[in-house]
Amino acid sequence: MRSIAEHDLGTPPPAETGRVAPPHATQVTLAIDGREVTVPEGTSVMRAAALAGVAIPKLCATDQLQAFGSCRLCLVQVEGRKGFPASCTTPVAAGMKVCTQNDELARLRRGVMELYISDHPLDCLTCPANGHCELQDMAGAVGLREVRYGYQGANHLDAPRDASNPYFTFDASKCIVCSRCVRACDEQQGTLALTISGRGFASAVAASQADTFLDSECVSCGACVQACPTATLSEKSLIQKGQAEHSVVTTCAYCGVGCSFRAEMRGEDVVRMVPDADGMANHGHSCVKGRFAIGYASHPDRITTPMVRGSTSEPWREVGWDEAIAYAAGELRRIQARHGRDSIGAITSSRCTNEEVYVMQKLVRAGFGNNNVDTCARVCHSPTGYGLKETLGESAGTQAFDSVMASDVIVVIGANPTDAHPVFASQMKRRLRQGAKLVVVDPRRIDLVRTPHVQATHHLQLRPGTNVALANSLAHVVVTEGLVREAFVRERCEPAAFAAWRAFVADARNSPEAMEQVTGVPAAEVRGAARLYATAGNAAIYYGLGVTEHSQGSTMVMAIANLAMATGNIGREGVGVNPLRGQNNVQGSCDMGSFPHEFPGYRHVSDAATRALFERHWQVPLLAEPGLRIPNMFEEALEGGFKGLYVQGEDIAQSDPDTQHVVAALQAMECVIVQDLFLNETAKHAHVFLPGSSFLEKDGTFTNAERRISRVRRVMQPRAGLADWEVTQRLARALGMAMDYHHPAEIMDEIAMLTPTFSGVSYDALDRLGSIQWPCNASHPGGTPTMHVDAFVRGKGRFLVTEYVPTSERVNARFPLILTTGRILSQYNVGAQTRRTGNVAWHGEDRLEIHPHDAGERGVAEGDWVGVHSRSGETVLRAHLTTRVQAGVVYTTFHFPESGANVITTENSDWATNCPEYKVTAVQVVRVTEPSAWQRRHAQLDRQQRDLLPAGATRVPRP
Numbered sequence: 012m013r014s015i016a017e018h019d020l021g022t023p024p025p026a027e028t029g030r031v032a033p034p035h036a037t038q039v040t041l042a043i044d045g046r047e048v049t050v051p052e053g054t055s056v057m058r059a060a061a062l063a064g065v066a067i068p069k070l071c072a073t074d075q076l077q078a079f080g081s082c083r084l085c086l087v088q089v090e091g092r093k094g095f096p097a098s099c100t101t102p103v104a105a106g107m108k109v110c111t112q113n114d115e116l117a118r119l120r121r122g123v124m125e126l127y128i129s130d131h132p133l134d135c136l137t138c139p140a141n142g143h144c145e146l147q148d149m150a151g152a153v154g155l156r157e158v159r160y161g162y163q164g165a166n167h168l169d170a171p172r173d174a175s176n177p178y179f180t181f182d183a184s185k186c187i188v189c190s191r192c193v194r195a196c197d198e199q200q201g202t203l204a205l206t207i208s209g210r211g212f213a214s215a216v217a218a219s220q221a222d223t224f225l226d227s228e229c230v231s232c233g234a235c236v237q238a239c240p241t242a243t244l245s246e247k248s249l250i251q252k253g254q255a256e257h258s259v260v261t262t263c264a265y266c267g268v269g270c271s272f273r274a275e276m277r278g279e280d281v282v283r284m285v286p287d288a289d290g291m292a293n294h295g296h297s298c299v300k301g302r303f304a305i306g307y308a309s310h311p312d313r314i315t316t317p318m319v320r321g322s323t324s325e326p327w328r329e330v331g332w333d334e335a336i337a338y339a340a341g342e343l344r345r346i347q348a349r350h351g352r353d354s355i356g357a358i359t360s361s362r363c364t365n366e367e368v369y370v371m372q373k374l375v376r377a378g379f380g381n382n383n384v385d386t387c388a389r390v391c392h393s394p395t396g397y398g399l400k401e402t403l404g405e406s407a408g409t410q411a412f413d414s415v416m417a418s419d420v421i422v423v424i425g426a427n428p429t430d431a432h433p434v435f436a437s438q439m440k441r442r443l444r445q446g447a448k449l450v451v452v453d454p455r456r457i458d459l460v461r462t463p464h465v466q467a468t469h470h471l472q473l474r475p476g477t478n479v480a481l482a483n484s485l486a487h488v489v490v491t492e493g494l495v496r497e498a499f500v501r502e503r504c505e506p507a508a509f510a511a512w513r514a515f516v517a518d519a520r521n522s523p524e525a526m527e528q529v530t531g532v533p534a535a536e537v538r539g540a541a542r543l544y545a546t547a548g549n550a551a552i553y554y555g556l557g558v559t560e561h562s563q564g565s566t567m568v569m570a571i572a573n574l575a576m577a578t579g580n581i582g583r584e585g586v587g588v589n590p591l592r593g594q595n596n597v598q599g600s601c602d603m604g605s606f607p608h609e610f611p612g613y614r615h616v617s618d619a620a621t622r623a624l625f626e627r628h629w630q631v632p633l634l635a636e637p638g639l640r641i642p643n644m645f646e647e648a649l650e651g652g653f654k655g656l657y658v659q660g661e662d663i664a665q666s667d668p669d670t671q672h673v674v675a676a677l678q679a680m681e682c683v684i685v686q687d688l689f690l691n692e693t694a695k696h697a698h699v700f701l702p703g704s705s706f707l708e709k710d711g712t713f714t715n716a717e718r719r720i721s722r723v724r725r726v727m728q729p730r731a732g733l734a735d736w737e738v739t740q741r742l743a744r745a746l747g748m749a750m751d752y753h754h755p756a757e758i759m760d761e762i763a764m765l766t767p768t769f770s771g772v773s774y775d776a777l778d779r780l781g782s783i784q785w786p787c788n789a790s791h792p793g794g795t796p797t798m799h800v801d802a803f804v805r806g807k808g809r810f811l812v813t814e815y816v817p818t819s820e821r822v823n824a825r826f827p828l829i830l831t832t833g834r835i836l837s838q839y840n841v842g843a844q845t846r847r848t849g850n851v852a853w854h855g856e857d858r859l860e861i862h863p864h865d866a867g868e869r870g871v872a873e874g875d876w877v878g879v880h881s882r883s884g885e886t887v888l889r890a891h892l893t894t895r896v897q898a899g900v901v902y903t904t905f906h907f908p909e910s911g912a913n914v915i916t917t918e919n920s921d922w923a924t925n926c927p928e929y930k931v932t933a934v935q936v937v938r939v940t941e942p943s944a945w946q947r948r949h950a951q952l953d954r955q956q957r958d959l960l961p962a963g964a965t966r967v968p969r970p
């Protein structure tokens with residue numbers, strides 16, 4: 012006889028009640044153990060029982076997945092029916108009488124459990140799942156205390172353990188083959204990396220073709236780990252640290268999906284991040300970054316003591332906060348006294364909270380006395396703000412993520428959701444597997460074009476830089492084939508603007524046939540895609556930086572809005588214009604007034620009434636003229652008029668285009684203040700270093716791509732003693748400003764008071780509602796999932812003529828290829844965070860994707876070092892030969908500073924917003940044997956700057 016241990020109390024997972032009820036209107040009433048319950052038709056007996064307060068034992072069922080009916084633990088008896096049906100797969104029926112507890116059922120369940128346990132190691136007290144193991148719980152629930160069978164005979168106790176994944180282990184000896192992991196990978200994640208191989212006793216979970224998890228198609232989203240009812244799939248951090256003692260709900264600090272997580276804690280140590288089933292952006296799902304890649308927050312590279320130095324060739328001097336702040340304030344005032352009011356400025360961070368961004372722009376406008384504030388959104392989604400404001404009247408996406416579940420056609424333009432917005436991509440793939448059609452517009456064959464059970468109907472593989480030409484030819488088909496939703500346009504849009512646009516796109520020069528020469532996309536494909544989009548019923552456009560980061564980025568955003576208005580695809584569920592925001596708080600940093608021409612809520616600084624409102628509240632006069640954008644700051648610095656910069660959480664020396672130009676501008680300044688977690692590339696040219704705090708160390712809010720404001724909650728004390736907003740506040744005070752917030756909630760109260768679209772937002776409301784999609788005010792107290800429902804925010808929708816103007820960045824004999832850039836799932840932006848996590852197991856360097864034809868012409872083989880030259884500079888990367896890119900196009904990611912991807916990008920930018928044209932750079936590629944001159948200089952600078960750090964400033968040995 013072997014005994015089963017009772018578990019200790021850990022952090023309880025959220026209660027699960029079996030398969031969630033389908034959204035049927037018809038209600039049926041039944042009796043469960045004599046209790047009457049009324050539920051929607053189609054509900055499972057298990058869920059109906061849960062709603063009646065009756066818990067039925069279960070193992071293979073879970074809220075998140077379709078019922079499977081394999082474990083046979085949830086057996087019930089139904090009056091008038093034979094046998095013992097599984098309650099998880101049996102739908103309710105009117106008048107049904109269900110019995111969930113009697114001696115016979117108890118005997119059967121104990122028998123089932125005994126068989127499971129007889130082939131299971133009974134090491135509960137040392138098992139990582141002890142405390143949240145459903146097998147253990149169910150053994151208790153069915154009253155199984157002892158198992159009659161020993162370990163004689165065939166069993167799985169010696170089955171192998173796979174620890175290849177950096178974050179979780181697979182211990183086959185504990186597997187009960189319930190298939191929850193397989194279903195999670197299929198249904199939730201949509202990767203279909205797992206199967207149950209073999210039959211009967213030999214059945215076992217297999218990753219891909221019986222690979223290790225690391226070598227398989229697994230993308231490490233963690234859904235299977237979450238679904239596993241035993242310790243078979245367990246987080247390594249849980250195994251190492253033990254059960255959590257408490258948990259705090261917070262928001263992921265990586266991408267613009269804004270997933271909600273429970274940070275499970277032991278004291279100040281994060282045991283694991285568990286996706287929150289109540290999270291309205293992620294519904295309990297996650298990706299490898301938010302779920303696992305948080306190790307950077309405790310990485311020894313972090314600098315946690317303020318530092319100052321007189322020049323960038325001097326050693327850094329560690330100082331206290333007071334001295335660092337006084338030094339920074341003194342320098343800023345000195346520079347202004349000598350070079351004028353406008354000689355300093357600041358850059359806010361889309362990784363920081365709304366409250367931190369708000370305080371930064373307030374510091375600049377009210378403390379510096381100018382409007383020289385800009386944000387890293389300048390280099391990604393500034394055209395979205397401009398283009399959507401001009402056409403629809405609001406600088407934000409129109410839908411909630413859940414809206415995609417009502418789409419019949421999904422158009423993805425210049426975005427790579429499976430890599431850059433993975434949790435939303437999983438939801439999108441779910442809708443596509445249900446039958447929605449997909450159109451992909453991308454020069455590269457992104458994963459979405461063909462993934463398990465998903466195949467794009469059209470992949471319009473255009474030449475980089477020809478978006479507007481393609482959009483115009485799509486519009487041409489709409490207007491010339493009678494596909495305009497005339498009634499919608501008549502009622503909702505400006506007639507004269509529409510007439511001008513209609514005449515423009517109808518012109519033969521915009522036909523797919525005429526544009527084929529420009530875009531490289533066969534006209535028939537364009538016609539097919541346009542018809543599909545215009546006649547779908549509900550068609551939604553999702554787009555990313557492949558739209559905005561062009562010389563015509565703003566024009567393309569307007570072209571997308573034109574298409575949506577013309578086809579009536581706006582103002583309801585399932586449709587809309589949806590920018591997929593790159594960083595966690597890009598939307599928020601724009602909302603909070605980070606642009607030099609706008610106060611919070613996108614109100615122009617020249618608007619007298621808005622200015623008067625802020626002047627009254629801030630008690631200072633404010634300027635009516637816009638300040639400098641980031642590129643203008645660099646230009647002014649090189650011309651000698653801009654001398655001081657405060658950069659919070661943004662590594663401009665790596666992320667901005669034409670690195671050598673950026674560095675020259677930084678070197679021309681007299682005081683560069685960097686606030687960051689690490690000695691980033693920009694900090695190597697800085698004079699003051701203010702240690703930043705990670706999202707785990709502060710309170711605040713982030714706003715995701717669907718305008719959803721979610722709480723960020725402090726789970727540990729700031730490593731450097733202060734949260735970022737507190738540092739900015741100290742600097743403001745040192746400059747003589749009155750700023751006296753005691754908690755970010757007070758900052759949000761001020762934002763709400765001064766910003767009509769936020770007037771209903773408060774921490775109380777966020778705690779009550781979970782999250783809020785702005786606008787949130789008296790007319791929308793619960794927020795606004797869908798915008799422009801009855802009318803556009805600007806009143807009538809405005810069509811704008813979008814003439815295609817080719818970029819000046821053209822291929823020629825010297826630079827015959829086009830380089831375009833993008834992201835990869837496991838890394839994030841400049842990589843400062845993800846490079847300091849186990850994610851390097853998947854992507855440890857940036858490579859140059861090149862078509863085999865182009866590689867062959869240059870004698871380049873897989874893995875060769877290649878020099879990539881543009882008119883801006885040169886770098887060296889390793890080549891990866893692939894047909895993902897078309898001939899004539901090369902592609903790379905930009906996650907590693909030493910790759911120097913932005914050494915080659917040019918200073919070309921969007922005509923309206925100066926968003927850099929990252930996506931089009933004419934280059935030549937040649938085989939080389941050594942790093943570029945820039946890379947050698949970069950390596951030397953890196954060594955020098957690390958040597959200038961005080962001993963012990965980071966806990967990483969110097970190279």
Ligand code: SF4
Pocket residue numbers: 185186187188189190191192193216238239240241243244
């Ligand atoms: S690994 Fe876990 S979820 Fe998957 S079959 Fe085994 S016990 Fe079930």
Ligand code: SF4
Pocket residue numbers: 192195196200202203204205228229230231232233234235236
């Ligand atoms: S981690 Fe995600 S992708 Fe990998 S096997 Fe599990 S569910 Fe599938």
Ligand code: SF4
Pocket residue numbers: 263264265266267268269270293297298299300301302432433434435
């Ligand atoms: S999808 Fe984005 S927000 Fe969600 S866990 Fe991944 S990185 Fe974080």
Ligand code: FES
Pocket residue numbers: 068069070071072079080081082083084085086097098099100
């Ligand atoms: S929970 Fe119903 S059969 Fe497993």
